[in-house]
Amino acid sequence: MTTNKEKVIQVLTSLENGDSTAIQEFINPHKYIQHNLTFPNGREVMLGALSDLKAAGTKANIQRVLVDGDFVVTHTDYDFFGPKVGFDIFRFENGQIVEHWDNLQQKVDKTPSGHTMLDGPIDIQDEDKTAENKELVKSFVSDVLMGNNPEKLTSYFEGDHYIQHNPAIADGLSGLGIALEGMAKQGIEMIYDKIHMVIGQGNFVLTVSEGTFAGAHTSFYDLFRVENGKVAEHWDVMETIIPEEERKNNNDKF
Numbered sequence: 521m522t523t524n525k526e527k528v529i530q531v532l533t534s535l536e537n538g539d540s541t542a543i544q545e546f547i548n549p550h551k552y553i554q555h556n557l558t559f560p561n562g563r564e565v566m567l568g569a570l571s572d573l574k575a576a577g578t579k580a581n582i583q584r585v586l587v588d589g590d591f592v593v594t595h596t597d598y599d600f601f602g603p604k605v606g607f608d609i610f611r612f613e614n615g616q617i618v619e620h621w622d623n624l625q626q627k628v629d630k631t632p633s634g635h636t637m638l639d640g641p642i643d644i645q646d647e648d649k650t651a652e653n654k655e656l657v658k659s660f661v662s663d664v665l666m667g668n669n670p671e672k673l674t675s676y677f678e679g680d681h682y683i684q685h686n687p688a689i690a691d692g693l694s695g696l697g698i699a700l701e702g703m704a705k706q707g708i709e710m711i712y713d714k715i716h717m718v719i720g721q722g723n724f725v726l727t728v729s730e731g732t733f734a735g736a737h738t739s740f741y742d743l744f745r746v747e748n749g750k751v752a753e754h755w756d757v758m759e760t761i762i763p764e765e766e767r768k769n770n771n772d773k774f
Contacts, residue, residue: 522546523587524587524590524592524610524612524615525585525587525592527542527545527546527592527612527617528546528585528592528594528608528610528617529582529585529594530542530546531543531546531610531617532580532582532594532596532608533580534570535570535573535578535580535600536573536574536578536579536580537574538570538571538573538574539570540567540570543563543566543567543570544563544567546615546616546617547563547566547616547617548563548613548616548617548618549563551613551618552617552618552619552620553618553619553620553771554619554620554769554771555619555621555622555769555771555772555773555774556620556621556622557761557762557766557768557769557771557773558762558767558768559768559769560768560769561769561771573600576601577599578598578600579597579598579600580596580597580598580600581596581597581598582594582595582596582597583595583596583597583638583642584642584724584743586644586719586721586724586726588650588719588720588721590611590612590613591609591610591611591612591719592609592610592612593607593608593609593610593719593726594606594607594608595607595638595755596608597627597638598624598627600624602626603626603627604624604625604626604627605624605625605627605637605638605757606622606623606624606625606757607622607623607726607741607743607757608620608621608622609621609622609717609719609726609728621717621728621773621774623728623739623740623741623757623759624757624759625637625757625758625759628687628688631685631686631687631688631689632684632688632689632690632695632699633683633684633685633686633689633690633691633695634691635683635684635685635691636685637685637686637687637755638685638755639685640683640685640745640753640755641745641753644721644722644723645722645723646722646723646746647721647722649722649746650720650721650722652749653720653722653723653725653746654718654719654720654725656676656746656749656751657718657720657725657727657744657746657751658715658718658725658727660676660744660751661712661715661727661729661742662715663676664676665712665729665740665742666712666713666715667712673693674693676750676751677693677750677751677752678747678748678750680692680693680694681752682695682696682751682752682753682754683745683752683753683754684696684753684754685753685754685755685756686699686754686756708733708734709732709733709735710731710732710733710734711731711732711733712729712730712740713729713730713731713732714729714730714731715727715728715729716728716774717774723745723747724743724744724745724746725743725744725746726741726742726743726744727740727741727742727744728740728741728774729741729742730773730774733758733760736760736761737760738758738759738760738761739758739759739760739761739773739774740756740758741756741757741758741759742754742755742756743755743756761773
């Protein structure tokens with residue numbers, strides 16, 4: 521029996537090989553709710569785009585996959601009309617995909633930390649701690665990124681140990697502090713207003729949040745790796761949310 525994880529991998533692989541089999545088998549033909557605001561609802565849109573995507577040399581190199589109930593998350597190195605890093609979230613009903621969310625950002629090769637936007641551990645560990653780790657990460661985003669209890673910042677980390685994959689921030693709490701100070705000097709604010717989703721498996725937890733960056737309406741996807749009850753590593757993708765008049769569906773980004 522094909523697992524939901526395997527179904528998603530086959531669907532994303534079809535974007536580069538042009539084979540429609542997985543899309544026809546695993547995406548519900550009557551209900552496919554699309555939250556990528558540049559595409560209409562329905563699987564027919566994907567089927568219709570396959571030949572163009574293959575011709576354009578689309579690549580989908582999946583780095584990480586998380587499974588949490590009816591949700592499957594992928595963290596992918598894309599070549600999709602240029603190099604990009606993306607998170608995709610798929611929701612299943614009765615064994616078929618019925619809903620999709622994503623966030624895409626241009627891939628940056630040189631980062632202050634020396635890490636890429638995608639490298640690092642991939643193996644799922646501590647599956648018995650999934651609920652505990654999800655609660656920890658949700659509290660961190662609320663307390664620190666949303667600014668509800670900023671004094672708790674250091675309690676979430678093991679000293680200065682914090683591996684950073686954000687393309688503009690160096691490792692460690694010290695690197696985070698330097699980046700935030702630099703943005704403040706430029707008058708750039710990064711504001712998290714609301715957490716929409718918390719999805720996790722074992723030591724990996726993804727949060728989907730809404731806010732603004734430099735005044736622009738922004739979707740924040742943050743992936744955290746938890747180690748011994750502390751936040752140890754972070755990957756993220758930020759995407760500016762397009763205005764309503766440019767959208768191809770009415771489902772909202774979240």
